[in-house]
Amino acid sequence: DGGITQSPKYLFRKEGQNVTLSCEQNLNHDAMYWYRQDPGQGLRLIYYSQIVNDFQKGDIAEGYSVSREKKESFPLTVTSAQKNPTAFYLCASSISQNSNQPQHFGDGTRLSIL
Amino acid sequence: AQSVTQLDSQVPVFEEAPVELRCNYSSSVSVYLFWYVQYPNQGLQLLLKYLSGSTLVKGINGFEAEFNKSQTSFHLRKPSVHISDTAEYFCARDGGNTPLVFGKGTRLSVIA
Numbered sequence: 001d002g003g004i005t006q007s008p009k010y011l012f013r014k015e016g017q018n019v020t021l022s023c024e025q026n027l028n029h030d031a032m033y034w035y036r037q038d039p040g041q042g043l044r045l046i047y048y049s050q051i052v053n054d055f056q057k058g059d060i061a062e063g064y065s066v067s068r069e070k071k072e073s074f075p076l077t078v079t080s081a082q083k084n085p086t087a088f089y090l091c092a093s094s095i096s097q098n099s100n101q102p103q104h105f106g107d108g109t110r111l112s113i114l
Numbered sequence: 115a116q117s118v119t120q121l122d123s124q125v126p127v128f129e130e131a132p133v134e135l136r137c138n139y140s141s142s143v144s145v146y147l148f149w150y151v152q153y154p155n156q157g158l159q160l161l162l163k164y165l166s167g168s169t170l171v172k173g174i175n176g177f178e179a180e181f182n183k184s185q186t187s188f189h190l191r192k193p194s195v196h197i198s199d200t201a202e203y204f205c206a207r208d209g210g211n212t213p214l215v216f217g218k219g220t221r222l223s224v225i226a
Contacts, residue, residue: 004157033213040123042204042218043158058213090157099208100146100165105157 002027006091006106013078013085014114021076021109023091029104031097032074036060037088037108046089049074050097078111086113116140116209120217127195128225135190135220137205146208147188149179152219153201161203164188175199200224 004025013019025032031050035043045058049068063082068074074093078085088110092103121136139145146165150158162173169181179190188205205217 006157031213040218043216045213048213092158097213099210102148102160102163103158103214105150105159107157108155110155 004091004093004104004106006089006109008109009107011109011111012114013111016080018077018079019085019111021078021089021091021111023074023076023106024072025074025091025093025104025106026072027093027095027104028071029093029095030071031094031101032068033092033094033103034058034064034066034074034076035090035092037090043090046076048097085111087111115212116142116207116215118205118207118215118217120203120205120220122220123218124221124223126223126225129197130194132193133191133195133199133222135203135205135222137188137190137217139186139188139205139207141186142210147179147181148206148214149173149177149188149190150204150206150216151175151201152204158204161190195222195224197224197226 007022033048034046047066049055065077090108091106094101094103117140119138127133148163149161152158162171164171164181172178202219206214209215
């Protein structure tokens, strides 16, 4: 079945460490997205990518970095510069970034600080 | 910038009662609207979408939504809820040249 796979499901980080969250899709979608979800705040856009080797900052990009070397993969690195990284992270994709296209979501990665 | 407002952060309702989750969106010449559902510790799943045409949109799990251009609303309804409908619901609209814009969510709690 086609879908989006996020791994790991739970991730723990020590202070000062960088961690990378994986997102892989086999839907042949061009566009991919990363969101951060905190209780009561909905989804906030971190980064998005419309095509391979291109990505744009979202609303809360500070302390995060991404790469898009393959169409299927859009990993997110949470750097030590992100001072409050504890959150639920969601990856999504869509056929294109045309405004009438819905997004398809993975099951998320929950990141916690030790 | 486009915006979406979900008017209720929490909605408790008894099982088999009807429910309406309210959503208002920022006005624009054209708009595409979506409702998603999120069960605990999972991603979002598309319930329904409005792109054009009929203002009453039917989705999965017995949900429907009505597009109201004059009131800039896209409220989600279900005539009879089940315990399994307990979840968080997100309204979203297109961002124009940017990705979808999401509301902050409404937590639906169905009480037995």
